Amino acid sequence: MPKKDILVLQDLLLSNAQAAAAIRAELEGRGILAVNLMSSPGAGKTSLLERIAERTAGGLKIAVIEGDIETERDAERIRAKGVPAWQITTGGACHLEAKMVGRVLPSVPPETEILFIENVGNLVCPAGYDLGERLRIVLLSAPEGDDKPKKYPQAFATAQTLVLTKADLFPHLPFDPAKAKAEALELNPKLEVFITSAVTGEGLDELVAHLRRKREEILGRA
């Protein structure tokens, strides 16, 4: 990149990092665990959140920020589950930035325990932007193929949790979950990996238990 572009990118990342740090401090004070969900388009982020909403109804208090280029569709799907949701449309930008998230925080109810931030569907750009989260989850859906971690390494290298989705399609695909997992662990040996299906429910109770445990570990609150 030419030097001028590098300087502008550094400015952007610096101002993003400052906004992210402020969000992290605010949410920590409020006892809210922020979770940044990243994946390709159509890997199943919104479906996963719908299933989590069903499993936590009446218990864990969740809220969702939805990031998309265009449309309110995902926030509407989450609200239909009785969960507070706000749609951010980036109008073309390929990832959320911390300041977009910051504008929504005053609306997040005080009783919230986990705030999910569903990023724009993109396995590349979101990985470079801290949104003030304490937990970063990357989804890889079976139809995308088990060769994706090393082709899109940053998302897998910077996440703490990997969720392999659409396990119900395993019988119809050449996807090898053990290969996908092994490749992701080569990039990031500390990744915790879950195999899930939003159709059959496989792995979802384990994932919800993981989220509760992470909140307790990270924020020291049950």
Next chain:
Amino acid sequence: MPKKDILVLQDLLLSNAQAAAAIRAELEGRGILAVNLMSSPGAGKTSLLERIAERTAGGLKIAVIEGDIETERDAERIRAKGVPAWQITTGGACHLEAKMVGRVLPSVPPETEILFIENVGNLVCPAGYDLGERLRIVLLSAPEGDDKPKKYPQAFATAQTLVLTKADLFPHLPFDPAKAKAEALELNPKLEVFITSAVTGEGLDELVAHLRRKREEILGRA
């Protein structure tokens, strides 16, 4: 965006447009139709090219430029089909740029009739960058969902051809190809749409015939 960022982006796009125009002129002179393939990660771009290579072997002369963040994997898959292929790894950038393509052109054999440029797997960023192609194809795979065109409009609005892939999975998914097609056509009424499967071969002969016809229409060469 702050004014400084906008100016840098304009510089980048202007220099990309100049490089793309030079590529277009060169390839037109050489009788080569350049095709820019765009989609999410794992939508089946490389598998589609493998199947096209099998169907054109001994006939139409094709060559492939593979764009990825990391790894030579896709170029190796194409070379295994006996087709010349070059891997561009962007090292983090979320799309190809025209100047990256320009560096490969001297290696493209003179007898080439169609040069496929497989962009980085990303349904957002590649749409903003002209690579000097004369035909832009967007792929949407069935597992991604039929709601994607309006959520990622630019790729669908700027393509001439839409290929719906993984039709073999239709029986296992809620995907409605008519809905996906209708939504894409709302964004871009001139899109020509194909339904394909790299597993069963559905729609591939029609797609190869379309490519031959487009080369003839656009370059005036059979």
